[in-house]
Amino acid sequence: xxxxxxxxxxxxxxxxxxxxxxxxxxxxxxxxxxxxxxxxxxxxxxxxxxxxxxxxxxxxxxxxxxxxxxxxxxxxxxxxxxxxxxxxxxxxxxxxxxxxxxxxxxxxxxxxxxxxxxxxxxxxxxxxxxxxxxxxxxxxxxxxxxxxxxxxxxxxxxxxxxxxxxxxxxxxxxxxxxxxxxxxxxxxxxxxxxxxxxxxxxxxxxxxxxxxxxxxxxxxxxxxxxxxxxxxxxxxxxxxxxxxxxxxxxxxxxxxxxxxxxxxxxxxxxxxxxx
Numbered sequence: 001x002x003x004x005x006x007x008x009x010x011x012x013x014x015x016x017x018x019x020x021x022x023x024x025x026x027x028x029x030x031x032x033x034x035x036x037x038x039x040x041x042x043x044x045x046x047x048x049x050x051x052x053x054x055x056x057x058x059x060x061x062x063x064x065x066x067x068x069x070x071x072x073x074x075x076x077x078x079x080x081x082x083x084x085x086x087x088x089x090x091x092x093x094x095x096x097x098x099x100x101x102x103x104x105x106x107x108x109x110x111x112x113x114x115x116x117x118x119x120x121x122x123x124x125x126x127x128x129x130x131x132x133x134x135x136x137x138x139x140x141x142x143x144x145x146x147x148x149x150x151x152x153x154x155x156x157x158x159x160x161x162x163x164x165x166x167x168x169x170x171x172x173x174x175x176x177x178x179x180x181x182x183x184x185x186x187x188x189x190x191x192x193x194x195x196x197x198x199x200x201x202x203x204x205x206x207x208x209x210x211x212x213x214x215x216x217x218x219x220x221x222x223x224x225x226x227x228x229x230x231x232x233x234x235x236x237x238x239x240x241x242x243x244x245x246x247x248x249x250x251x252x253x254x255x256x257x258x259x260x261x262x263x264x265x266x267x268x269x270x271x272x273x274x275x
Contacts, residue, residue, distance in 0.1 A: 014038050014074070015184050015216050016062060021071035023057055023240075031057040033240040035071070039184065043216045044207065046227035046248065049237040050260055055220040058237070059186045062218075063095045064088055076183060093119065096177030096215075100189040102169045106162035110153070110172050113161050114144040117179025147175040151205050167198025174205055185209070187219040191226070199223070203230045224256065224264060 016039040023032040031054045039045060047055045060066040062073055064080065073081045080091050104113050118140040148154040151171040156164060161172060170190060177185055187206065191199035207230055210217045221227045227234055228248050236244035236259045243259050244251070257263055 013040055015041055015076060016218070017072075017074040017077075018062070019072045019074075021058075021061060021073065022069045023054070023061055023066060024069045030240050032061065032068075032237075035237075035240075035242060037235060037242075037245075039216050039218055041214045041216050043218075043233055044210045044231045045216070045218045045233040045235055046231040047218065047220045047235050047237065048222070048224065048227050048259065049243070051222075052239075053237040054240040055237055056188050059097075059188050059218065059220060063092055063097055063186060065097075093180055094183045096180050096182035096185040098170070098173050098177055098185065098187040098190045100192050102166075102173045104161040104169055104172060104176075107160060109158050110148070110161055110164070111141075111144055111157040113172055114147055114175045114179050115140055117147070117176040118143060144175070144179055147178040148172075150178060150209070151175045165198070167194050167201060170194065170198070170202050171205065174202070174209070178209065182215065185215055185217045187217065189220050189222065192222060199226065206230075224251075227251075 016037070018035055018037040021032055021035040021037075022030070024030045035054075035058065047058060049055055057066055061068050064073075064083075068081060071081070072079055075091060075094065080088075083091065105116070145154060145157065148157055151174050153168060153171045153175065156168065156172075161169060164172065173190075185206070190206075191202050194202065203226060206217050206219070209215060217231075219231065221231075228251060231248050234244060234246065234248045234251050235242070236255075238259055238261075244255050253263065
């Protein structure tokens with residue numbers, strides 16, 4: 001196993017710190033309005049809220065796929081708000097990103113997809129990509145297989161990615177993120193297109209990674225019960241503004257009504273004491 005996979009994260013009070021973050025797409029559309037948020041190594045945080053609340057924009061600002069209009073984003077104490085070029089590329093390698101539609105290279109093998117995560121440790125990306133015909137460095141190959149074992153999908157290492165089920169493909173995406181040895185994992189609706197059993201499996205894997213490796217996870221979710229059952233903290237947005245911030249265990253039916261303006265159908269027939 002690669003020593004890089006064995007490394008334990010040092011305890012850091014704030015892996016991500018967000019101060020007064022605002023994102024305006026136009027004068028009439030404000031996606032995020034003066035957001036303040038801290039994420040520590042002990043946090044498994046769900047971001048909830050109605051469609052269009054700004055959840056995806058928040059995650060994409062953190063990894064700088066979207067540039068904020070104002071405010072500041074800090075990664076391990078360093079301001080990453082306005083960086084570009086090689087510094088931005090390095091930051092994105094340190095922030096693992098999981099997408100709803102997996103974002104795999106469908107026509108290549110599972111192991112090749114995971115090896116993309118090893119780019120963080122390659123001094124020569126051109127030389128690295130030239131090896132993607134099977135001539136991988138031994139260290140990278142061992143690290144990739146270890147990541148596949150951690151998500152329980154190593155037996156599919158040499159299958160084409162597009163031959164796997166949706167839940168399996170999302171586990172490949174998680175393995176690819178693990179191969180980065182990231183400082184934080186961001187997950188943008190990672191179970192929205194999955195069946196309930198696959199959804200639970202993906203969340204259990206992320207929960208295990210968080211607990212064992214002390215990697216903070218920040219995940220956008222529409223499924224309230226999943227947010228309540230799997231995460232430690234909940235951060236709720238509505239129209240780009242913060243409307244709830246606290247422990248997942250403290251989220252009440254009244255809070256949910258404040259966040260969404262109504263009680264979602266999945267909870268309408270549940271007793272308040274059961275939520």
